Amino acid sequence: MNNYLLLIACMLLGILLRRSGRLPDNAAAALNGFIVNVSLPALTLTYVHNLTFDSRLILPALMAWIMFAIGCAFFWLAARLLRFPREITGGLMLTGGLGNTSFVGLPMIETFYGPQFLGVGILIDQAGSYFVLSTLGIVVASLYASDSTITLKAVTRKIVLFAPFQAFVLALLLIPFEYPVWLANLFERLGATLVPLALVSVGYQLQFSQARGRTLALVLGLLFKLVIGPTVILLLFAGFLGAGGPVLRVTVFEAAMAPMIGASIVAMNHRLDPPLVTLMVGVGIPLSFLTLPAWWYVLDRVG
Numbered sequence: 001m002n003n004y005l006l007l008i009a010c011m012l013l014g015i016l017l018r019r020s021g022r023l024p025d026n027a028a029a030a031l032n033g034f035i036v037n038v039s040l041p042a043l044t045l046t047y048v049h050n051l052t053f054d055s056r057l058i059l060p061a062l063m064a065w066i067m068f069a070i071g072c073a074f075f076w077l078a079a080r081l082l083r084f085p086r087e088i089t090g091g092l093m094l095t096g097g098l099g100n101t102s103f104v105g106l107p108m109i110e111t112f113y114g115p116q117f118l119g120v121g122i123l124i125d126q127a128g129s130y131f132v133l134s135t136l137g138i139v140v141a142s143l144y145a146s147d148s149t150i151t152l153k154a155v156t157r158k159i160v161l162f163a164p165f166q167a168f169v170l171a172l173l174l175i176p177f178e179y180p181v182w183l184a185n186l187f188e189r190l191g192a193t194l195v196p197l198a199l200v201s202v203g204y205q206l207q208f209s210q211a212r213g214r215t216l217a218l219v220l221g222l223l224f225k226l227v228i229g230p231t232v233i234l235l236l237f238a239g240f241l242g243a244g245g246p247v248l249r250v251t252v253f254e255a256a257m258a259p260m261i262g263a264s265i266v267a268m269n270h271r272l273d274p275p276l277v278t279l280m281v282g283v284g285i286p287l288s289f290l291t292l293p294a295w296w297y298v299l300d301r302v303g
Contacts, residue, residue: 006195006196006199007103007104007195007199007285010195010196010199010200010203011199011200011202011203011206011282012203013200013203014199014200014201014202014203014204014205014206015203015204015206017200017203017204018203018204018205023204027204028201028204028205028268029269031197031198031200031201031204032201032265032268032269033269034193034197035193035194035197035198035201035262035265036162036163036164036265036266036269037163038163038190038193039190039191039193039194039197039198040130040163040164040167040194040262041163041164041166041167042167042186042187042188042189042190042191042193042194043102043130043187043190043191043194044126044130044164044167044168044171044191045167045170045171045174045187045191046184046187046188046191047122047125047126047171047191048126048127048167048168048171048172048175049171049174049175049179050122051122051123051126051127051175052119057120057123057247059237059241059243059247059248059251060120060123060124060128060247060250060251060254061123061124061127061128062128063124063128063233063237063251063254063255064098064099064101064124064128064129064131064132065128065132065136066233066236067097067098067099067229067230067233067255068093068097068098068132068136068137069097070097070229070232070233071092071093071096071097071098071224071225071229072093072097072140074096074224074228074229075089075092075093075096075097075220075221075224076089076093078092078220079092082216082217082220084217085273086144087144087145087271087272087273088214088217088272088273088276089144090140090141090143090144090145090267090270090272090273091144091267091272091273091276091277091280092217092220092221092224092276092280093140093144094133094137094140094141094260094263094264094266094267094272094277095221095225095259095260095263095264095267095277095280095281095284096220096221096222096224096225096229096259096280097225097229097263098129098132098133098137098259098260098262098263099129099225099254099255099256099257099258099259099260100257100258100259100260100261100285100288101121101124101125101128101129101254101257101260102121102122102125102129102130103194103195103261104257104258104285104288105121105124105125105254105257106118106121106122106125108253108257108292109121109250109253109254112253112292112293112296113246113249113250113253117246117247117250120247120250120251121250121254124251124254125254126168129260129262130164130168130262131168133164133260133262133263133266134159134162134164134165134168135159135165137263137266138155138158138159138162138165138266139155139159141266141267141269141270141272142154142155142158142270143155144270144272145270145271145272164262194261194262195261198261198262198264198265199261201265201268202261202264202278202281202282203282205268205274205275205278206278206279206282207275207278208279210275210276210279211275211279214273214275214276214279217276218276218279218280218283221259221276221280221284222259222280222283222284222287225258225259225280225284226256226258226284226287226288226291227256227291229255229256230252230253230255230256230295233251233252233255234252234255234299234302237251237252238252238302249299249300249302252295252299253292253295253296253299256288256291256292256295257288257292258281258284258285258287258288259277259280259281259284259285261281263277264277264278264280264281
């Protein structure tokens with residue numbers, strides 16, 4: 001409940017700050033810059049460092065990669081059929097293909113499946129969602145941010161210089177070493193700024209009036225993220241690969257989370273239709289509070 005209150009409060013604060021005119025016009029860009037270069041790396045250094053790997057967790061770790069690949073194919077085809085502009089297509093790939101597996105996902109796992117499965121959620125989030133964002137997400141953002149040809153060297157450079165990716169690699173290298181208490185606390189506190197700042201940024205840029213002309217893209221994006229995508233993951237993992245049990249249920253449950261806040265920030269930074277990606281997050285998160293209990297009910301009877 002506290003997470004929901006924080007979510008609503010920060011988003012409303014962003015809306016109020018925009019309407020009050022108390023912040024400069026480039027406030028959202030400054031917030032997004034801090035999130036990408038400080039909050040996300042700190043969060044990665046906190047959680048990846050504490051990961052424990054198990055062969056039984058390969059499918060959960062792969063889920064986000066598979067979901068993103070399916071999402072890219074789905075939105076590429078939809079864009080061809082519906083003639084979406086490049087910016088809309090790229091924005092949908094990022095926000096429709098990556099889920100909010102941490103801030104919304106972890107509390108939801110604890111509520112519906114118990115704290116003993118939080119480790120699975122953290123693995124999905126860090127080895128899956130955020131690692132995808134730091135690599136393939138940057139590739140997609142770069143490809144759709146401009147009509148010009150993107151070279152392999154330029155994209156590789158962008159990935160290598162992406163602060164969360166650097167933090168991921170550093171966190172893996174530091175796994176054998178224990179952080180000093182003061183450093184662990186520092187990373188944890190800096191990482192904790194991600195959600196409030198990101199939601200204030202989303203609220204600051206959220207304008208429902210801008211849904212005009214984007215309604216079809218918004219509906220399609222949320223339909224894939226909340227329904228179609230997790231259904232494909234369920235059919236693939238349970239039907240084709242024969243997986244089952246509580247880990248499968250938690251994995252599909254994470255696949256059904258609302259659009260990822262970090263992905264929306266990256267999309268905004270690459271000018272991939274910021275009004276659409278803010279709507280994907282601003283509408284998708286509250287809507288997921290209705291769809292996730294439905295998914296829990298279905299998975300309880302399937303898995």
